[in-house]
Amino acid sequence: MLPRGTALLANPILNKGTAFSERERDALGLRGLLPPRVFPLKEQLQRAIANFRRKTDPLDKYIFLSSLQGRNETLFYRLIEEFPDEMIPIIYTPTVGQACLEFGAIYRRPRGLYITSKDKGHIAEILANWPQPDVRMIVVTDGERILGLGDLGAYGMGIPIGKLGLYTACAGVHPYCCLPITIDVGTDNPKLHEDPMYVGLNQKRLRGPEYDELIEEFVQSVKKAYPKVLVQWEDFGNTNAFRILHKYEKDVLSFNDDIQGTASVALAGILGGLRLNGGKLVDQKLLFLGAGEAGTGIADIFVEAAVQQGMSEADARKRCWFVDSQGLVVKERPGKLAEHKVPYAQDAKFIATLEEAVDVLKPTTLIGVSGVPRTFTKTIVEKMAQYNEQPIIFALSNPTSKAECTAEEAYTWSEGRVIFASGSPFPTVTLNGKTYVPGQGNNVYIFPGVGLGALACESKQVTNKMFLIAAQTLAGLVGPEDLAVRRVYPPFSKIREVSAKIAAAVVEECHREGLAQLPKPADIEADVRARMYVPEYQEYI
Ligand code: NAD
Numbered sequence: 001m002l003p004r005g006t007a008l009l010a011n012p013i014l015n016k017g018t019a020f021s022e023r024e025r026d027a028l029g030l031r032g033l034l035p036p037r038v039f040p041l042k043e044q045l046q047r048a049i050a051n052f053r054r055k056t057d058p059l060d061k062y063i064f065l066s067s068l069q070g071r072n073e074t075l076f077y078r079l080i081e082e083f084p085d086e087m088i089p090i091i092y093t094p095t096v097g098q099a100c101l102e103f104g105a106i107y108r109r110p111r112g113l114y115i116t117s118k119d120k121g122h123i124a125e126i127l128a129n130w131p132q133p134d135v136r137m138i139v140v141t142d143g144e145r146i147l148g149l150g151d152l153g154a155y156g157m158g159i160p161i162g163k164l165g166l167y168t169a170c171a172g173v174h175p176y177c178c179l180p181i182t183i184d185v186g187t188d189n190p191k192l193h194e195d196p197m198y199v200g201l202n203q204k205r206l207r208g209p210e211y212d213e214l215i216e217e218f219v220q221s222v223k224k225a226y227p228k229v230l231v232q233w234e235d236f237g238n239t240n241a242f243r244i245l246h247k248y249e250k251d252v253l254s255f256n257d258d259i260q261g262t263a264s265v266a267l268a269g270i271l272g273g274l275r276l277n278g279g280k281l282v283d284q285k286l287l288f289l290g291a292g293e294a295g296t297g298i299a300d301i302f303v304e305a306a307v308q309q310g311m312s313e314a315d316a317r318k319r320c321w322f323v324d325s326q327g328l329v330v331k332e333r334p335g336k337l338a339e340h341k342v343p344y345a346q347d348a349k350f351i352a353t354l355e356e357a358v359d360v361l362k363p364t365t366l367i368g369v370s371g372v373p374r375t376f377t378k379t380i381v382e383k384m385a386q387y388n389e390q391p392i393i394f395a396l397s398n399p400t401s402k403a404e405c406t407a408e409e410a411y412t413w414s415e416g417r418v419i420f421a422s423g424s425p426f427p428t429v430t431l432n433g434k435t436y437v438p439g440q441g442n443n444v445y446i447f448p449g450v451g452l453g454a455l456a457c458e459s460k461q462v463t464n465k466m467f468l469i470a471a472q473t474l475a476g477l478v479g480p481e482d483l484a485v486r487r488v489y490p491p492f493s494k495i496r497e498v499s500a501k502i503a504a505a506v507v508e509e510c511h512r513e514g515l516a517q518l519p520k521p522a523d524i525e526a527d528v529r530a531r532m533y534v535p536e537y538q539e540y541i
Contacts, residue, residue: 002540005029012073013176016537019044027541041078041537048079052086058095063106065091069165070109073175077535080169084492088166088444094399094424096162097147103155104197111161112180114154117206120214123221135226136177136455139163140218142185144205144237145258145293148371148402151237153187154200159235163257163447171448171499172532173455183218185211215244223252230454230462232257232447238293242340253454255462259297261443261450262369262396264467264474265489266298267305269394269441270365271475272488273419277390279364282311284319287363289354289404290370291322291329294396296340298367304468320344321361324370327352358383365392368404373397376405378413385414396423396441407438421488428485437482439489446470449499453506456528457516465513466506473505474498496532503528 002008008028009015016024018039025031039047048068055061065087069076080087089095099106115126143156160180167173186203187193193202206214222229231254233244245256255261274281286302288295299320306316322329322344328351329341337345351357358366358380366384368376376395384391391414395404407426410418416431421439429436450470454462477490477498490498504525510516521527 002028005033009033012070012076014540015072016041016074017044017072019537021539021541023541024539041075044075045078045082048075049083052079058090059098059102059106061090062095062099063108066111067108070111073168074535074537076165077169077175077533080165081496081535084169084495087169088442088492088495089425091165091169092162092444093147093442096158097149097399099162100146100152100155100158101149103152103158104195104199107197107199112157112182114157114182114184114200115218116184116201117186117203117210117214118201120210120217123214123217124225127221127225130179132176132179134177135179135229137164137167137173137230137232137451138179138181138222138226139167139232139234140181140183141234142183142236142240143187143200144235144240146235147398149399151187151189151192151205153189153192153198154182154184155192155198156235157182163232163234166444167448167451168533170444170495171452171503172496172534173448173452174533183214185214211240215240219248219252228253228455228458230254230451232451234258238338238340241293250461253459253461255447255450255467256293257443257447258293260301260462260464260467261447262294263297263301264446264450264471265441265443266294266367266394266396267301267468267471268445268474269421269439269488270302270392271471272439272478272483273365273390273392273421275475275478276419276483276486276488277388277392282306282309282316284365285321285361285363286319286365286367287321287323287354287357287361289323289366289368289372289375290397291324291338291341291344292369293340294369295322295367296344298369299344301464301468301471304464305471308468317343318346321346321357321363323351323354323357328357355380355383358387362387364388366394368393368395368397370404371397371402373402373404376410378409381405381410381413381418385417390417390419392419394421394441396421398423400424400426407436410438411436419486419488435485437485437487439482439487441489444492444495445474445489445498446502448495449473449502450506452499452528452532453503454510456503456531457507457510457518457520459506459510460515460517461513463509463513463515466509469505469509470502473502477501500525500529500532 139160146152164178185206233256303316
């Protein structure tokens, strides 16, 4: 039943604020609770964007948007839909990183669920406290590796909230179906133990079998409470991320965006780059700085794409090289390599530095995913430009402060020949009268569409092949107007279109792989579009 009066105004999914009509005000006990003039959504939007633009500090903009989301979700999502280029960098990277760092200080009201290591045996009861019964989309973190910022414990909640906001804004997954969750197992970040505003458990991180038991209880409780749910694992530390992903990928509909979503968006960027420099995927040699979730995930999908083009898996792996904190990842390196690096340990001489590795290997593509800023130096970019007519250089570490180099540096040091993308946005660069628009390799191009597709056909599983198809679909949507300014991704203004196309391609793939549980619609794309939530007010009376 529709709530009335102040209860209706306090419900962000139903609230329309000053847009309630005269009839609704009379029938729903709102008369007198609102200023007399009725403002349609269009006029509310004008006020909201003016208020947003009046704030100069990105964190103030974030706080403004969070409180709007807590008041009136329709207006919030409409604002993002109308002004995606301004809104996405605020609700997600880079500003969300700052919001997580200062989560305790800017905390206003609860959003999502907190499950802690003290709740063992009671997770089902906690899920039952969530008011919406039909949850379809959960984004869950344990806060151990937030963006490139490290262990932020319970402050990491900003990430599931932000990502679910993007699911709704960019792919039309209904906000009613979305549930952000933080599993708070403590933090090993000493600063947070001393932070008087810290909102989480003040204890060291739970690890080992007790941690695994908590995750197991979480998965089984979620499956029982919401049988059709898709779980997105988010910003787990890499000792847990790979294990959890592989342990549960067939047990519950799930994926890890940091590994698979990143991989897909980076591959799309490479494919877009090859449209610019005329290269072939199978001729590429990739050098990564950083061999974590993002780096090895990108290499895995590159291998899958190369195999699809007829290369053997072993040969494709030989084209992926990694420099991590210890130097080049090679077989002869002393010490035990983490499991996810083993397939990429090359039979070659050890090299200690990135610069030397660039010199010896002469890669076509250099990808920064180490979270260590300023590591693509002038010399390194110049060398890449010396060995390649149009090198591909992606500085993917987030937030902006962690980027391996700036867009301006990359274009300047390569005399405008580089094909550049970054994890966080950089402004347009003008060099010798030519305009360069750096693409943002933001996972937002991929995960909302993949998630929507998996939900639309009630897939049993999300597979790597779906992320490969998402990458190819995204690369195909880069238009001549993007390539003209050397941008390897479409603009954010096309994001709902991108998500709809990716979702349709994913549904097609789910049927091909026999994973879809709903019958195949005659027109898949039309079916996907019909499922997308549109932020418009309903007439209640
Ligand atoms: P991770 O912790 O799993 O991996 C980091 C890797 O960097 C590790 O292999 C580590 O050994 C290596 N490393 C650390 N210090 C180094 C140094 N000084 N030199 C060389 N290597 C070093 O983290 P991740 O999930 O792989 O993310 C890494 C970065 O990529 C983060 O900054 C993250 O924000 C960014 N990222 C960007 C996107 C995107 O742009 N779409 C997506 C995901 C992650």
